[in-house]
Amino acid sequence: DTGVSQDPRHKITKRGQNVTFRCDPISEHNRLYWYRQTLGQGPEFLTYFQNEAQLEKSRLLSDRFSAERPKGSFSTLEIQRTEQGDSAMYLCASSLDRQQGQMNTEAFFGQGTRLTVV
Amino acid sequence: AQTVTQSQPEMSVQEAETVTLSCTYDTSESDYYLFWYKQPPSRQMILVIRQEAYKQQNATENRFSVNFQKAAKSFSLKISDSQLGDAAMYFCAYINFEGGGGADGLTFGKGTHLIIQP
Numbered sequence: 114d115t116g117v118s119q120d121p122r123h124k125i126t127k128r129g130q131n132v133t134f135r136c137d138p139i140s141e142h143n144r145l146y147w148y149r150q151t152l153g154q155g156p157e158f159l160t161y162f163q164n165e166a167q168l169e170k171s172r173l174l175s176d177r178f179s180a181e182r183p184k185g186s187f188s189t190l191e192i193q194r195t196e197q198g199d200s201a202m203y204l205c206a207s208s209l210d211r212q213q214g215q216m217n218t219e220a221f222f223g224q225g226t227r228l229t230v231v
Numbered sequence: 232a233q234t235v236t237q238s239q240p241e242m243s244v245q246e247a248e249t250v251t252l253s254c255t256y257d258t259s260e261s262d263y264y265l266f267w268y269k270q271p272p273s274r275q276m277i278l279v280i281r282q283e284a285y286k287q288q289n290a291t292e293n294r295f296s297v298n299f300q301k302a303a304k305s306f307s308l309k310i311s312d313s314q315l316g317d318a319a320m321y322f323c324a325y326i327n328f329e330g331g332g333g334a335d336g337l338t339f340g341k342g343t344h345l346i347i348q349p
Contacts, residue, residue, distance in 0.1 A: 117275075146336045155235075155322050155339030156276070169334045204276070206337075218264060218326075220337060222276040 117223035119205050125229045126195055133191045134226045138207030145188050146220060147180055148204040156204055162188060163210075195230045202227050233258045235325050237340035244313045245348045251298075252308045252343045254323030262328045265299070265306045266337070271319040279321070282306065310345075318347045 118137040126132050138145050143164050148156035159178065161169040164185040173179070177195075182188040192199055206220035234257045244250035256265070267279040282290045282299050290297050294311045310317055324337040 144333065148336070153341070155324075155341050156337070158336035158338070161334050161336055163334075169336070172336075206276075208333075218328075218333065219266060219278045219281055221278075222268075224275040 117205055117207055117221050119223035119226050121226055122224060123227045123229075125231060128197060128230055129194055131191065131193045132195055132228065133189050134203055136188045136190070136205030136223060138186070138188070138205070139221055142207035142209055142221070143185065144208045144210060145182060146206045146208075147188070147190050148206065149174070150202040150204055150225070159190075192228075195228075197230045200228055200230045233260075233325055233327060233338045235323050235338050235340040237323055237343050239343045240341070241344040241346065243346040243348060246313055246315060248313055249309060249311045250313055250345065252310075252321050252323075252345070254306045254308070254340055256304050256306065256323070256325050258304070258325065258327065260327045264326050264328070266324045266326070267295070267297070267308045268322045268324055269319045270322060270342075276322070280308065313347050315347050315349065318345055320344055
């Protein structure tokens, strides 16, 4: 396994266009998270999937943001009608469930997709 | 809501010396983990060290160790024998496992930029 993979690495789009990013987590990981990181800040949590179920989405930044994980494997993050303020690094992370006697819960991050809205 | 505070935007240390990065957090929960992540320039976030809140013993990973003061809600990172490859942004992060079982994702501090002087 090569770790968490994100595609594309860079995306430049015009304001008002829709964009979609893909994340392929580590294969045995059932938890998947999306974060946004702006310059000089730590990552900010957006949404969370356990298998195919999106268990937390209230922190998505607006109704222009949506995410899916249709088969519990890869996930997509879509931003509709992009704005210049959406320019940021979008990070995906995956992890295992915390199970009895297994506390290996750290998140493994992808390299991110850097979005620039012009 | 949980918060994580890193009060040192930038730290500088001579190669082979020891440096300590500070982190404080605020939570009312008792079941949580703390992490230090390293983010080199234009590279992905990688885990440095993990501390489970229920463990009294401070975590250690080779040259990296933490000073976990649960009552004071403090979680500092000590890097011994600093190397040029340690230069990066370091983020302190918290995740709560009560209730939602990690569904709120990681809460990050703003980061500390570590410079290693040759």
